[in-house]
Ligand SMILES: [Zn+2]
């Protein structure tokens with residue numbers, strides 16, 4: 001039996017358990033850095049399959065590293081398992097986690113035979129937008145010795161190399177002065193007006209930024225009572241650009257809009273966060289082609305999607321991983337249209353038959369891609385495998 005067939009047979013033994021894991025994660029959504037149950041379930045699944053598991057690595061309680069095999073090529077498969085506030089697993093990270101487990105267990109079956117070490121990186125808090133799990137794991141050395149990394153992410157349809165852009169999330173706090181809004185309004189400094197000026201400035205700025213830039217946010221505190229001049233307001237904003245370098249150009253222009261709010265109203269502004277941004281994704285095209293071939297062998301297709309091929313999608317801290325080691329982040333379709341990521345309707349699609357099929361196809365395509373890489377001398381040479 002060849003290695004890919006052996007990996008497939010191993011996968012079929014655990015397919016039902018993986019679907020159950022995906023559905024269990026989906027039913028218990030946990031926010032970034034609070035994924036205690038989710039991380040525990042994913043780590044347990046790997047431990048019971050014989051992986052060596054280290055929990056709470058790099059001072060991150062909901063991170064882990066699970067490892068099997070001892071071959072010279074070290075492939076790390078990233079598992080995300082955080083959810084979104086209010087709308088649960090509307091980004092389908094339950095599918096990401098279960099497919100990572102499936103890929104790793106299937107590949108581990110033949111790891112020593114083909115010369116592979118396979119790790120699952122339990123990477124918390126992908127949705128937080130700044131100083132997220134993979135960024136901190138990278139900084140703290142978790143990817144040392146890794147030659148290549150991969151994961152699959154659910155989406156409405158399959159996309160091999162989606163345009164994933166850089167992003168930075170920060171918080172804005174205004175401090176003004178309370179006063180009776182009717183009797184003594186002239187004694188107040190209005191921190192809500194500061195936000196209004198900032199948002200108006202950002203609206204005007206949109207005419208003069210790149211069409212691939214994004215600025216979007218929410219007001220997290222707008223005041224306490226309509227008859228008290230708001231003295232404390234806050235907002236969370238995300239800025240995005242095609243690259244970290246372009247993001248560095250956009251950031252001061254957006255910050256000046258917030259400063260304009262303070263200047264106009266006589267309030268003070270403090271901007272926090274945004275210090276550890278998400279990088280744009282650099283897809284390793286050689287790995288992507290192997291993934292495409294394996295995915296097509298499972299009956300999936302990558303038709304030309306027109307403008308979807310070039311328009312910016314979202315952002316992910318897998319971009320930071322891709323700047324450190326060759327990586328892929330294919331989107332795997334769950335046939336959800338018109339529902340798209342970050343909608344409650346998409347969350348509902350993440351436990352359908354199509355979602356369970358995506359989990360299985362993504363797992364096998366990743367396992368087979370890892371096997372292809374381990375058994376191809378030119379790939380090993382390119383990745384400087386010792
Ligand atoms: Zn998301």
Ligand SMILES: [Zn+2]
Pocket residue numbers: 091092093126153
């Ligand atoms: Zn996501």
